[in-house]
Amino acid sequence: MSEHNHNTKSNDPAPAFTPALRKQIEGFLTRYETKRSAILPALHAIQDELGWIADEHVEILDKEFGLHRVQVREALTFYSAYRQKKPRQFNIQFCNNIVCCMLGANDVIGKIKGHIKKFEEKGKESPFSVEGVPCMCVCDGAPAMLVNKDRHLNVTKENIDSILEKYASLKSGV
Amino acid sequence: MGDTLTKVKITTAFEGKPNARALKTYVDNGGYAGLKKAFTMQPGQIIDEVKAAGLRGRGGAGFPTGMKWSFVPKDDKGPKYIICNNDESEPGTFKDRYIVECNPHMILEGMIIAGFAIGANKGYIYTRYDFFEEIKWLETAIREAYDAGFLGDNILGTGFKFDIDHYAGAGAYICGEETGLLSSLEGKKGQPKLKPPFPAISGYLHRPTIVNNTETLAAVPWIINHGAAAHKTMGTEKSPGTKLFCLSGRVKRPGVYELPLGYPIEKLINEDAGGMLPGYTIKACIPGGSSAPILTAEELKGLTLDYEAITAKGSMLGSGAIMIIDDSMSMVELLKVTVDFYHHESCGQCTPCREGTGWLANIMTGIMAGEGKKEDLQRMFEISRNMEGKTICALSDAAAMPTKSIVTKFGAEIADFIERGKRA
Ligand SMILES: Cc1cc2nc3c(=O)[nH]c(=O)nc-3n(C[C@H](O)[C@H](O)[C@H](O)COP(=O)(O)O)c2cc1C
């Protein structure tokens, strides 16, 4: 069912809205036929800009932008795109639907998990997180994954290490 | 009966062209000529032409497009909308994405023509949010079209006004269902609405709305440009034109193939796609996206790719996704992935769908864990039967149909797994 609870809330402090973000959200308020249609784009903008959506952000949308908190929450909890806790630097969405599964997605996911575990065993936090997601509709390039917004095709047990290494070496600002 | 073998590129006409997505490339190669021609016609004539062309919706159901357009009340002078359903999320499908990659202007042109035909002045393209790059391409195309006067208040000096905006989904398969999409576009959770009323009468914000799949809209400019008769020279009597087929699995050349409807599936697999990778054989095929009943390798013999032929085999052409399942894939795993997907994506409004997909997922989890029972196959069949035809939208049926077909056609393999699982 689509009430996605996998993103349990976090205790991280909520990053503040930037002026650019405010301006973007203001634009959404009048862009569509009704103000309510601004909710999805506003949540996308917050997540893009700040990484995740905190309770405080919902309150700001309500108080300062007039987007009703109940309606914002409805969208926030229904759609799986929205995160309610601070993500790792690189969030991997790995397709584990039919074609990717047939071509070995679960082995690769297993390998990524192993990689993450190695960090944890050293008492460190991995820059990566991984989750299985439904068909990404690029099945001619199965197995497929997204690392943040970058799409990778034909990801295998053989090439996953070098892909992760490349990201790990970028490991400065988000 | 048209030609079912000769390949003509319509929606993939710009495949491989340098600067394929640019407005200039489009216009230099006859782009927006269909729109210019449409402006010389009466709106009713455009609808009649699309009807006569026999264009059928490419989003899955194959509903006649011209007929759908004709349901919009003609004397209603209030706002009307054209929505391009670019939410592409049916497992196995990757054609709408490819059309955007080849040339997004074809989609815009189709929307503007559709708008002129039904008297709409506003259109939305609704795309799944994680098509990040594709969304940028669409937004660039929209800007180019405004700058060139193909969109806006007075298109090409005709006085016709049409605006297009883009809207991104947020990760929910159910928003591909047209009324779920409309709920989402209104900023709500993507729950489908009871039909009737159909969107053509009462859709976005309760106004007349046409929701068409990306591929459907992209085919419209060609039809207006070349005429219904030319369209009917391709494909079969009841399934005219070309269709994009998304071939995936262990074939040598997976990818999007634009083929006349009625093309032999074996020719696609063995000749166009070069056959299977060495060491693999075809075990089964899911011909229309994961919602379509599975076909055995045997059932592919002599099968042609048109709505009627695949329906006659007990499956459906659906979105044109053709997933080749090879002998490396366990049918237990296939069924598990399938039922988990529908369980995850059920919006939860209807009891048979919410509970049914949950029961199916639980049974499969049990089977995978070695706790399966002999009766499980029969139970899954019964649960599926009770999920059909009872719900607000077709997601429930979309979960039931493949389940029934897999437990029927590959029951022995699943039963064997259950048996071995218990002994282990
Ligand atoms: C569960 C479900 C998911 C659907 N997903 C899509 C989709 O991703 N894209 C699409 O175009 N149509 C999808 N449809 C079909 C739409 O409801 C609708 O029939 C289609 O957009 C109409 O366009 P067409 O007549 O041009 O095919 C889906 C239907 C159901 C029941």
Ligand code: SF4
């Ligand atoms: S059939 Fe399923 S997905 Fe469709 S409206 Fe009912 S509960 Fe939601």
Ligand code: FES
């Ligand atoms: S099954 Fe993985 S992209 Fe479609």
